[in-house]
Amino acid sequence: MSKGIMLIGEPMGLFIAQSEGRLEDIPSFSCAVAGAEFNVAVGMTRLELSASYLTKLGRDPFGKQIVKALECNGIKTDLVSWSADHSTGFMMKSMVSSGDPDIFYFRKNSAASTLSAEEIAQVDFSGYQWVHVTGILPALSQSTREATMSLLEKARENGLTISFDPNLRPQLWASQQEMVQVLNEIAAKSDIVLPGDSEGLILTGSREPEAIAEFYLKLGAKTVVVKQGSKGAYAAQGEERFFVPGFPVEKVVDTVGAGDGFAVGIISALMENLPLREAVRRGNAIGAIQVMSRGDNEGLPTREQLQRFMQTK
Helix, strand or coil: CCCEEEEECCCEEEEEEEEECCHHHCCCEEEEEECHHHHHHHHHHHCCCCEEEEEEEECCHHHHHHHHHHHHCCCECCCEEEECCCCCCEEEEEECCCCCCCEEEECCCCCHHHCCHHHHHCCCCCCEEEEEEECCHHHHCHHHHHHHHHHHHHHHHCCCEEEEECCCCHHHCCCHHHHHHHHHHHHHCCCEECCEHHHHHHHHCCCCHHHHHHHHHHHCCCEEEEECHHHEEEEEECCEEEEEECCCCCCCCCCCCHHHHHHHHHHHHHHCCCCHHHHHHHHHHHHHHHHCCCCCCCCCCCHHHHHHHHHHC
16 A cells, blocks of 8 residues: 655634624634645645645644544544643634635644654654645744654655645734745745745745745755636646646636645646646646635545546646
8 A cells, every 4th residue: 555645734713704894703614624735735635645644733623623633534543642631723714706705713821732752752653645734833932843853854764755835824923034944944844845826925025926935946856836816826846847837717706725626736746756837737736726626625526526627727
């Protein structure tokens, strides 16, 4: 059996507003599970690849709901640990008909924020070929930052491929300077870096995809794919440099999770040994499918849905 992917992060309970307006004025919400790495894990299992989620949850209804959601989506839970003293993080998201929704987090001192390097040291990496990290977990606490660095070190020692999506959350960092320094340090230890062009402006000082790619290649990344929204994406690897246009989208319903869908496309294709150009095309396709669906991960396609979409465009 082929080895799978390990994801590390903080899945959260999610309250989604059932009508438009300010969060404080909304009378009813529906419940779901959110988190960038959770979205990627869901996308990978929908494409019939093996995914495990390394995280820490509180012994509360949200924690139990998250484990059920992981199991329901075929995501392995053997790397989930529990905190007796800390709660599971949760968040609220507004409903919008255009633009990005308002999001409010309740994650300070959450169970996941106590993940430590000591816990990473206990993890067996032998069943995995890939690890995917984002810039969210290291933003939660000094402990999770050390855990992230320890994970990268162990992944490298065990020969895993490391992909990194900066997934900027400025509100979680003490300063922009600290965010830039830590995230670029993680990028330097990663094989594949997946920044968006607006993230590139903050992290590298340029939003030009060519300049962003060269910045990360010089830092040590082997492959850089710069997301340019609906336009498509620019890729750089070794001597190769190319742009892959995006897929046409009938109607943008919800932009949340599009970058995670893109990551699913890139990672899944490369795990299947497809060429980078094909991987970027698949990333663009899943990103386009995702923005046409409401919710963070509901639109992530099965293999059949993905093939159908890519063949008709």
